[in-house]
Amino acid sequence: MSTTATAELFAFQRDTEALGQISGRLGWDQETVMPAGSADQRAEELSALEGILHARRTDPRLKDLLDAASPANEAEAAQIREIRHSYERAVKLPESLARSLAALSSRAQGIWAAARAADDVKAFLPTLSEMIRLKREEAACLASGGDLYDALLDDYEPGAKAADLAAMFDRMRPRLVALRERVLDRPAPEALTGHFPAEMQLRLSREIAEAFGYDFNRGRLDLAVHPFSSGSGQDVRITTRVDEGDPLNCFYSTIHETGHGAYEQQVAPRYTLTAIGKGASMGVHESQSRICENQLGRSEAFSAWLYARLSREMTLNIGSARDLYRAVNRVTPGFIRTEADELHYNLHIMLRFDLERALIAGDLEVGDLEAAWNDRFAADFGVAVPRASLGMLQDVHWSCGLFGYFPTYSLGNVYAGCLHQALRQDVPDLDAALSQGSAAPATAWLQEKLRRHGALRSPVETIRTACGFAPDEAPLLAYLEAKFSDLYAL
Amino acid sequence: MSTTATAELFAFQRDTEALGQISGRLGWDQETVMPAGSADQRAEELSALEGILHARRTDPRLKDLLDAASPANEAEAAQIREIRHSYERAVKLPESLARSLAALSSRAQGIWAAARAADDVKAFLPTLSEMIRLKREEAACLASGGDLYDALLDDYEPGAKAADLAAMFDRMRPRLVALRERVLDRPAPEALTGHFPAEMQLRLSREIAEAFGYDFNRGRLDLAVHPFSSGSGQDVRITTRVDEGDPLNCFYSTIHETGHGAYEQQVAPRYTLTAIGKGASMGVHESQSRICENQLGRSEAFSAWLYARLSREMTLNIGSARDLYRAVNRVTPGFIRTEADELHYNLHIMLRFDLERALIAGDLEVGDLEAAWNDRFAADFGVAVPRASLGMLQDVHWSCGLFGYFPTYSLGNVYAGCLHQALRQDVPDLDAALSQGSAAPATAWLQEKLRRHGALRSPVETIRTACGFAPDEAPLLAYLEAKFSDLYAL
Numbered sequence: 018m019s020t021t022a023t024a025e026l027f028a029f030q031r032d033t034e035a036l037g038q039i040s041g042r043l044g045w046d047q048e049t050v051m052p053a054g055s056a057d058q059r060a061e062e063l064s065a066l067e068g069i070l071h072a073r074r075t076d077p078r079l080k081d082l083l084d085a086a087s088p089a090n091e092a093e094a095a096q097i098r099e100i101r102h103s104y105e106r107a108v109k110l111p112e113s114l115a116r117s118l119a120a121l122s123s124r125a126q127g128i129w130a131a132a133r134a135a136d137d138v139k140a141f142l143p144t145l146s147e148m149i150r151l152k153r154e155e156a157a158c159l160a161s162g163g164d165l166y167d168a169l170l171d172d173y174e175p176g177a178k179a180a181d182l183a184a185m186f187d188r189m190r191p192r193l194v195a196l197r198e199r200v201l202d203r204p205a206p207e208a209l210t211g212h213f214p215a216e217m218q219l220r221l222s223r224e225i226a227e228a229f230g231y232d233f234n235r236g237r238l239d240l241a242v243h244p245f246s247s248g249s250g251q252d253v254r255i256t257t258r259v260d261e262g263d264p265l266n267c268f269y270s271t272i273h274e275t276g277h278g279a280y281e282q283q284v285a286p287r288y289t290l291t292a293i294g295k296g297a298s299m300g301v302h303e304s305q306s307r308i309c310e311n312q313l314g315r316s317e318a319f320s321a322w323l324y325a326r327l328s329r330e331m332t333l334n335i336g337s338a339r340d341l342y343r344a345v346n347r348v349t350p351g352f353i354r355t356e357a358d359e360l361h362y363n364l365h366i367m368l369r370f371d372l373e374r375a376l377i378a379g380d381l382e383v384g385d386l387e388a389a390w391n392d393r394f395a396a397d398f399g400v401a402v403p404r405a406s407l408g409m410l411q412d413v414h415w416s417c418g419l420f421g422y423f424p425t426y427s428l429g430n431v432y433a434g435c436l437h438q439a440l441r442q443d444v445p446d447l448d449a450a451l452s453q454g455s456a457a458p459a460t461a462w463l464q465e466k467l468r469r470h471g472a473l474r475s476p477v478e479t480i481r482t483a484c485g486f487a488p489d490e491a492p493l494l495a496y497l498e499a500k501f502s503d504l505y506a507l
Numbered sequence: 508m509s510t511t512a513t514a515e516l517f518a519f520q521r522d523t524e525a526l527g528q529i530s531g532r533l534g535w536d537q538e539t540v541m542p543a544g545s546a547d548q549r550a551e552e553l554s555a556l557e558g559i560l561h562a563r564r565t566d567p568r569l570k571d572l573l574d575a576a577s578p579a580n581e582a583e584a585a586q587i588r589e590i591r592h593s594y595e596r597a598v599k600l601p602e603s604l605a606r607s608l609a610a611l612s613s614r615a616q617g618i619w620a621a622a623r624a625a626d627d628v629k630a631f632l633p634t635l636s637e638m639i640r641l642k643r644e645e646a647a648c649l650a651s652g653g654d655l656y657d658a659l660l661d662d663y664e665p666g667a668k669a670a671d672l673a674a675m676f677d678r679m680r681p682r683l684v685a686l687r688e689r690v691l692d693r694p695a696p697e698a699l700t701g702h703f704p705a706e707m708q709l710r711l712s713r714e715i716a717e718a719f720g721y722d723f724n725r726g727r728l729d730l731a732v733h734p735f736s737s738g739s740g741q742d743v744r745i746t747t748r749v750d751e752g753d754p755l756n757c758f759y760s761t762i763h764e765t766g767h768g769a770y771e772q773q774v775a776p777r778y779t780l781t782a783i784g785k786g787a788s789m790g791v792h793e794s795q796s797r798i799c800e801n802q803l804g805r806s807e808a809f810s811a812w813l814y815a816r817l818s819r820e821m822t823l824n825i826g827s828a829r830d831l832y833r834a835v836n837r838v839t840p841g842f843i844r845t846e847a848d849e850l851h852y853n854l855h856i857m858l859r860f861d862l863e864r865a866l867i868a869g870d871l872e873v874g875d876l877e878a879a880w881n882d883r884f885a886a887d888f889g890v891a892v893p894r895a896s897l898g899m900l901q902d903v904h905w906s907c908g909l910f911g912y913f914p915t916y917s918l919g920n921v922y923a924g925c926l927h928q929a930l931r932q933d934v935p936d937l938d939a940a941l942s943q944g945s946a947a948p949a950t951a952w953l954q955e956k957l958r959r960h961g962a963l964r965s966p967v968e969t970i971r972t973a974c975g976f977a978p979d980e981a982p983l984l985a986y987l988e989a990k991f992s993d994l995y996a997l
Contacts, residue, residue, distance in 0.1 A: 038552055059741075232544070
C-alpha cells in the first residue's frame, strides 16, 4: 500500500511542480515580452492559476498520502520532507488571510511605486502598516508559539533562525565598516567610461554566460528592467540590462543571473519536476550568483580576460588589465542597495534585517521607520540620506510582503565565501582558466559538489557537504580584507 | 437561487477561460521563444494544465449550475449556451479515449514529419490508420447516432453540416477549375524579385499590421516558422515569417494574422474571459484573415500604396503600381496548399475535405489515400504529383487528428466574399483609404458589424447579421471572376 501511496504522492506533486513552472514562465513573460495593455487580464490569469496551485498544495488527500508514503531512498525521503513542509505551511494559513495578503501586495506595489516617485513616505505608511499587520498575523499562524520573524524567514531559508543571523551579522558589521573606511580614505580608481553599443554588450553577455556554464539549449537571455532568473529543469531563462555608458553593469548582471540560472540547469535531471528539483534555498541560490559575480567574475584573472576581450571590440579609456580589475571593484559610497559594491552590500542588508525584525516584533512603529533608517545609514555609511527614494522607499520588497527575504542576500554572500575557499583548495589552477575567459573548472566543481543535489539536503547541510566544513562568515571576511587591501594598497 | 447559480457558473467559467488563455500563451511561447531543449518538460507542463482544464470542463457541478442558471440577457444566454455545448461535448468523451488521442497525436506529428522528410508514405500509414480509428471512435461518442464527420466538424464550426458544405463546394469547384484554366492560358505577370532586408520587412510589417487595425498595446509581432495568431482579449499575439527574397510572403502573412488578431482584440471588452469572448468559429475567424489578406490587401488600391511605400525603401524591379497589383495576384499552379493563390486555394481544400470525409465514413482505406489524392490533384490542377511530400504528406493536420478542420478554410473564404460585398455597399469610398495605406474604414465596419459580438451568435448568424443576407458562395465567385478577368484580360 505504501508504495502505491508514494507513487501517487509523487505523481500528484509532479503535476503541481509543472503548474508551478507555468506560473514562473508567466512571470518571465510579464517582465520581458508582455504587451503593456495586457496587465489586467494577466492578473486574472495568474490568480486563476494560483487558485489551482493553492488548492493542490492544501489538498486533503496530501495528508493521507504523506502519512502512508514510504521512501525507497534518500531522494524520495527528501521529496516527502519538502512536500510535507509545503503542505503543513499551506494549511496553517487561513484562505481569507492568504487572499487578503495577495490582494494587499498587488495593491501595495502601485502605492509604493507612486510614493517612491514622489518621495512621499507618508503616502506609503498606511499601506505598510496594514502589510505589517497582516504579515504578523501570517507569522502567528505559522509560528505555533515560536518567533514570528523566524516563521517568515523559514519561507525563504528553511531552518534558519534570526537570532543566529543577527549574531553573525553583528560580528561582520564592525569589520566591514572599518574596512570601508580605510578603503574610502584612499584615492578612487579610474572608472570605465565611453559609449558601449547595446548590441556589443548583449553579444559579449552571451559569451560570458556560456563561460560561466549557462546552457542556451535549455535557456535564453533577454532584457529586463530588473534582471532575474526564472524556471527550473529544462527551461531556465535569465535576463540582463543594458546601459550604453556602463557595460560592467550589464556584464556583472549577466554573470549574477548566470549563477542563478546555471544552478537550476545543473540540478540532476532525475529531480526535474520533483519537490527537490530546484535550488536548496534563497541563500544557497544567492551563493551561486555571488560566487560567480564576485569571487570569480571580479577576480584579477577574469578581469584580465575581460580587458583583452573588450579591447578587441574598442579602444578603452583604461590602460591595463590591472586597472580594469580596479575598476570592476571600485568602492563607492552610495544610497542604493542594488548598486552597492562588495563592501557596502552587506551593510545595506544588515540595516534592513534589523529594521524589519523590529517591525515584525512590534518593537518599531512604521511612523518611526524613516528616522531609524536614516540614523542607521548615517552610522554605517557616514552620510545622511537626502530623500526617502534613496532611503527606506528604495526597495520593492516590503510592499510585496517579502519580510524575511533580505537576510538571505547576505547569507548567500557568506556561503559564497565558504564555497570559494573550498573551491580554491580543490582547484588550485582556477585562475589559469579564468584568465582565458572560462569558469568551467569552477562551475564543474560547483555542479559536482552542490548544484546537482538540488534541494536534497537542508540549506546549511548543502553548503557543509560542498565545502567540507560548517559555514560561517570568516572566509568571506578574510577574502574581502585580502582583496581590498591589495586593491587599495591598505 | 438561479441568480446565484448564474453568478457561480460565470465565476467558474471565468477561471477556466483564464487557464485556457495561459495554455494558449504556452503555445505561443513554444513556437516563438522556447529553447530547443525544453520540449520534454514543456510537454509535461502542458499535460498538467490540460488535465486541470479537462477536469473543469467536465466538472459535475457544471451540470447543476447549468440547470439552475437563468440568463438576464442575450449575452448571458449565449455564454450559457457555449458552456453547455462545451460541457456536453466533453462528458461524452471517455477519458481513456481523450488520453489515447492526445498521446497518439503527440507521437504522430513526429512520425509524420519524418515520413514527409523521407517522402515515405508507408512510414506514416499505420499511424494514420490508428488515428482514423480513434477519430471514428471519438466521432461515434459525439454523434449520438448522427453523421460521424459532422460530429468532428462541429468542434471547429458549430452547427455546420458536411452535406451542405459538400453541395456548396460542388457548385464552386467547376467554376474555379474553369477560371484557373482560362487564367493559366494567359502570360504570367512579372514577379517581385530582389533582396529585401529582414529588418525592412519587419518594420513595414508593423506599419501594415497597424494599418489593418492591430493594437500593439495589447499585442506583439514575432517571427515563427508557420505564422499564427494566439490569445483573446487583452493579450493577442501575432507572428509572421521573413524570406529576404520574397517580401510579399511576409507582408501578406502579416495581414492574414492581423485579421485573426484584430478580430480577437476587437471583441467587446465586457466579453473578455467569458465563454463568448472570442471568435465565433474557425470559419468566421478565417473570414477575418482572408478579407484582410485578399479582398483588401490584394486590392488594386492597397497594392498602389504598397508600391509607393516599397519604392521609398528601395528600387524595385517592377515598374508601376498596376504591375505590383498583378504581382501580388500572380496565379501559379503549385502543389502546396499554404503557398496557393486565391484561385487554387479552395481547390486544395475541397480535395482534402472530400478525402477526409471518405476516410471518416469508412469509404476510403488509408492504403488507397495516396492514389485518390493524386488522381484528384491531376483532375483539378492538371499536373501529376511527383512525390508524397508535395501531395498527401504536406499538411500537419491529419497527424494532429484535426479532421473537420480543413473545410473551415474555404468556408472562411466564402464568408469573406459575403462580407466584402456588404462592406463595399456600406463604405463606397473604401479604396480612397486603402490607396493611402489605411484599412481603417474597413476594420471599423468589421468591428461594428461582426467583431465586437465575439461568439454571441452562431457562426452563420454572425455572418448573416453582419452582411444583412444569408451567406453563400455567389459573392466570392463573382469577386474572383471579376478580379481575375480584369487582371488577366480574359
